Amino acid sequence: MCAAGVCGACTVMIDGMPATACTLPACALADAELRTVEDMGRDIGGGLHPIQKAFLVHDGLQCGYCTPGFIVESISFFDRWRAKEGKTEPPRDAIAHALSGHLCRCGAYVGIYAAVAAACRGDFDGDALPDYPRHDGPQKVTGAARYTTDVRYPGMLTAKYLGSAHTHAKVLAMRFEAALAVEGVEAVLDVLDDPHRVARYAGQPIAAVAAVDEATAARALALIEVEYEPRPFVVDPYEALREGAPEVFPESKKHPANASEGPIPPATWEGNLRKPMLNKLLSSHKGRAHDKLARAQAGEDGLVLVEGTYHTAGQSHTSLEPHCCVARWTDEGLTVHTSTQSVHLLMQELAEHYRLKESQVLVHAEFVGGAFGGKQGLQLETTTAVDLARATGKAVRLVHDREEEMVFGGYRPLTRIELSAVTNAELEPLGLTMRAYGTAGVAVQSQAAPWVRMTYAGPKDLEDFDVTTNTSPGKPMRAPSGPPAFWALESLVDEVAHATGSDPVALRRKWDDSEVRRGLYDWAESLPEWQGRPKAGSQRGRMVSGVGLAIGNWFNAFHNATRVQLDAGPEGVVARCAVQDMGNGSRSVIAKAVGETLGLPLREVAVDLGASNLPPGPNSSASRTTASIYPTSLQAAEMLQAKLVAAAKKAGLRHPKYGLDAASGRGGIAHDGGFVPLSEFLRGLEAPIRVTSKRRGGNSTFDLLGAMPSGRMGISVYPKMTGSLAVVSVEVDTLLGRVYPRKVWLGLASGKIVNPELARSQAYGAVIQCLGAALTEERHYDPATGFLLSANLEDYRIPGIADIPPIEIFFDEGGFEGMKGGACGLSELAVLPTVAAVGNAVFNATGWRPRDVPLRPQRVQEHVAHLAHSSQEAG
Numbered sequence: 001m002c003a004a005g006v007c008g009a010c011t012v013m014i015d016g017m018p019a020t021a022c023t024l025p026a027c028a029l030a031d032a033e034l035r036t037v038e039d040m041g042r043d044i045g046g047g048l049h050p051i052q053k054a055f056l057v058h059d060g061l062q063c064g065y066c067t068p069g070f071i072v073e074s075i076s077f078f079d080r081w082r083a084k085e086g087k088t089e090p091p092r093d094a095i096a097h098a099l100s101g102h103l104c105r106c107g108a109y110v111g112i113y114a115a116v117a118a119a120c121r122g123d124f125d126g127d128a129l130p131d132y133p134r135h136d137g138p139q140k141v142t143g144a145a146r147y148t149t150d151v152r153y154p155g156m157l158t159a160k161y162l163g164s165a166h167t168h169a170k171v172l173a174m175r176f177e178a179a180l181a182v183e184g185v186e187a188v189l190d191v192l193d194d195p196h197r198v199a200r201y202a203g204q205p206i207a208a209v210a211a212v213d214e215a216t217a218a219r220a221l222a223l224i225e226v227e228y229e230p231r232p233f234v235v236d237p238y239e240a241l242r243e244g245a246p247e248v249f250p251e252s253k254k255h256p257a258n259a260s261e262g263p264i265p266p267a268t269w270e271g272n273l274r275k276p277m278l279n280k281l282l283s284s285h286k287g288r289a290h291d292k293l294a295r296a297q298a299g300e301d302g303l304v305l306v307e308g309t310y311h312t313a314g315q316s317h318t319s320l321e322p323h324c325c326v327a328r329w330t331d332e333g334l335t336v337h338t339s340t341q342s343v344h345l346l347m348q349e350l351a352e353h354y355r356l357k358e359s360q361v362l363v364h365a366e367f368v369g370g371a372f373g374g375k376q377g378l379q380l381e382t383t384t385a386v387d388l389a390r391a392t393g394k395a396v397r398l399v400h401d402r403e404e405e406m407v408f409g410g411y412r413p414l415t416r417i418e419l420s421a422v423t424n425a426e427l428e429p430l431g432l433t434m435r436a437y438g439t440a441g442v443a444v445q446s447q448a449a450p451w452v453r454m455t456y457a458g459p460k461d462l463e464d465f466d467v468t469t470n471t472s473p474g475k476p477m478r479a480p481s482g483p484p485a486f487w488a489l490e491s492l493v494d495e496v497a498h499a500t501g502s503d504p505v506a507l508r509r510k511w512d513d514s515e516v517r518r519g520l521y522d523w524a525e526s527l528p529e530w531q532g533r534p535k536a537g538s539q540r541g542r543m544v545s546g547v548g549l550a551i552g553n554w555f556n557a558f559h560n561a562t563r564v565q566l567d568a569g570p571e572g573v574v575a576r577c578a579v580q581d582m583g584n585g586s587r588s589v590i591a592k593a594v595g596e597t598l599g600l601p602l603r604e605v606a607v608d609l610g611a612s613n614l615p616p617g618p619n620s621s622a623s624r625t626t627a628s629i630y631p632t633s634l635q636a637a638e639m640l641q642a643k644l645v646a647a648a649k650k651a652g653l654r655h656p657k658y659g660l661d662a663a664s665g666r667g668g669i670a671h672d673g674g675f676v677p678l679s680e681f682l683r684g685l686e687a688p689i690r691v692t693s694k695r696r697g698g699n700s701t702f703d704l705l706g707a708m709p710s711g712r713m714g715i716s717v718y719p720k721m722t723g724s725l726a727v728v729s730v731e732v733d734t735l736l737g738r739v740y741p742r743k744v745w746l747g748l749a750s751g752k753i754v755n756p757e758l759a760r761s762q763a764y765g766a767v768i769q770c771l772g773a774a775l776t777e778e779r780h781y782d783p784a785t786g787f788l789l790s791a792n793l794e795d796y797r798i799p800g801i802a803d804i805p806p807i808e809i810f811f812d813e814g815g816f817e818g819m820k821g822g823a824c825g826l827s828e829l830a831v832l833p834t835v836a837a838v839g840n841a842v843f844n845a846t847g848w849r850p851r852d853v854p855l856r857p858q859r860v861q862e863h864v865a866h867l868a869h870s871s872q873e874a875g
Helices: 050-057 067-085 092-098 109-120 137-142 214-223 277-281 286-297 343-353 380-392 402-408 449-453 482-500 504-511 518-526 586-598 625-650 678-683 756-775 834-846 857-874
Strands: 011-014 017-020 157-163 169-175 185-190 205-211 225-230 267-270 273-276 303-312 324-330 333-338 361-364 396-399 414-424 431-439 460-467 543-559 565-569 572-577 605-609 657-660 667-671 674-677 689-692 702-704 715-733 738-749 807-811
Touching: 011 067, 017 067, 050 067, 050 109, 050 137, 067 092, 067 109, 067 137, 092 109, 109 756, 157 214, 157 380, 157 402, 169 205, 185 214, 185 380, 205 214, 205 380, 273 277, 277 460, 286 303, 286 414, 286 431, 286 460, 303 482, 324 380, 333 343, 333 380, 343 361, 343 380, 380 396, 414 482, 431 449, 431 482, 449 460, 449 482, 482 504, 482 543, 482 834, 504 518, 504 543, 518 715, 518 738, 543 625, 543 834, 565 625, 572 586, 572 625, 572 678, 586 605, 586 625, 625 657, 625 667, 625 678, 625 689, 667 678, 674 678, 715 834, 738 756, 738 834, 738 857, 756 807, 756 834, 834 857
Parallel strands: 157 396, 333 361, 431 460, 572 605, 738 807
Antiparallel strands: 011 017, 157 205, 169 225, 185 205, 267 273, 273 460, 303 414, 324 333, 324 396, 414 431, 543 715, 565 572, 565 689, 657 667, 667 674, 702 715, 715 738
């Protein structure tokens, strides 16, 4: 986790007081009473604490990795509050203060607020457990969920990395003799993944040790002798483009790392600047756009030109469960436990990499503690653990520490985007030009231009470029390249509205060439806060407020090979699929689809997932999980209904049909003689019934058969984009430069909402991650050494519970009835508009146009302090 008491996930109770276990010396436990979340309540049938029940019902969790700490701390607060205030609801500030030492990267804070308030006022004091929306919630609130970091085998070894001591250096030699001589060290391997033997960023793993424990591994690492040939380096993207700048890839530029989810297209290079040939396909009426821009820049009457350069910082994934792997070789083959969002694909990649049959590889990811795009495919922690396990003949566990997770666990590439738009008195979109420069360190494929290409009408001249630096590789992150693209585009559109004196929503309606956001525009215009927003720049004084709006646009994908298997027998109904759940709710979607079809409550459908030997499931990427597993689960349940009716006929029931009991609403077999509930019918089956759905297909689509960063995938795209819209209210302290979000509204047009509670949780988390990107999150490097300075959760600040405002989610359902199941993905769609809406709200409040995020106080204060000073002078 964080190993510094910052995240609070390891909180336990010592003599009735909460404490973080990672900072607690063992001697503190002498003669003390130690209680963990497992001691707070394990029995879902009646033994759960009111806080645990409240977290279940209000969905105060997502991936669940931080949940034990929140539960323990919340119970401590509950006890104190009840003792002092009785069954009353605590104010929001009191809850925030009590839980301020805890972090949730998924952003489950809205549900946590609601859960703690409800428990304190007595809503869950009884023994009964109301229905809850998250299928695996009970395991997560009781500490029973088993993550990769929890996996242990007898005699298992611990592995650790040695990182490069230089930001750019050729590794001439490594000597392992002294490390291997340490008692308890069983293997040392060279893991430098570079054909030219060059380490290209500080901390890049170059060797790994497997030992009996972590302390022994650390001693061995210190004894590895490395002979380096240091080279000049560059960590700043502007410096990387200067003439004579050190080249990141002076030997060859053929195989850089991939920061995207698709294949790397051909490109030409100039030093550290990469020019993808895909640029030729991005523009629309390029000549017309270029011509309008030139005429507007020349001052032609009737044309309005708005230009700007927009920057976004790198945003770290920093999932609370870090990248990790436990690998074990047996006579049957290879077993891997890992924190991944691609169970089935990873099995295929491992089989290919180690020249095994797919049946010889078993990948487990029963619970995954967050991912956000950064845990796809075969990665170094997996190959390192597997190679060390093969070398030692023992199980090997490798877990990134928090510094490693921050350095090379992944981040959203930083961007510089130059945009120009031309319009006229009729507000026609006459031309838009874009030059986007993405920096993903030693990786490439920051692709902002496609999202601008697919949003709004009009001629466009668009180009994407990569700028490489001697920093760790960026990785795909929730809507790869989307938030930076919409930060720039939606800031520019807002500027156009202001420059032309037009209404921001009316301008977007005019330019928008898709019907998907029409309902969202209507909804936004109905909000009293939007209707009552001030005129931009009209306020003076220290505290000024404003309201901003922005949209998002995302493609609609699903996995075309997903299958779901159902087994029905005396023990009930079990659904199986090789999909994973990182907090996105895969189990719940499958259980709900099957349960609603069969007339069973969510908790009565068992769901087995997170293992590669199950029927193939999708990667949890490209917002395709729900769109893949929901219709497939419906189909499997309908197939099971048919099998059950056939079994009823065979059993002698006359005219059997599957239906719902009018009194109870539960499913079963209706026949001429009455009604047999499903549970009773299953107990009487002669033999269990198994059905497996067909492949997911069935839509009028085109297939994209590409490659993940490594490996294969099957993906189809439905020919209609989904849409989002955010409205944000902020207050700006012009004296100190602080921006306070006061409320966020997020509207999503993504078809049928399968599980509204979990969909809201995903949307809440998206908003909260965007508030971090807009206000606080930024990776900082030491320009003198190239080392990452923000390499922990104190120096890299993600939002805490006290940082978030009230958030409202609006779903504009429908419009996708032609898509099987009618449900589209929303996790990536939800992260697109909020950052730009924050910036537009700051402009509305202050009259100053932000162009760089995050909006740290020093960046804001230098532009708006005059507002506070003018108020003081007037006074």
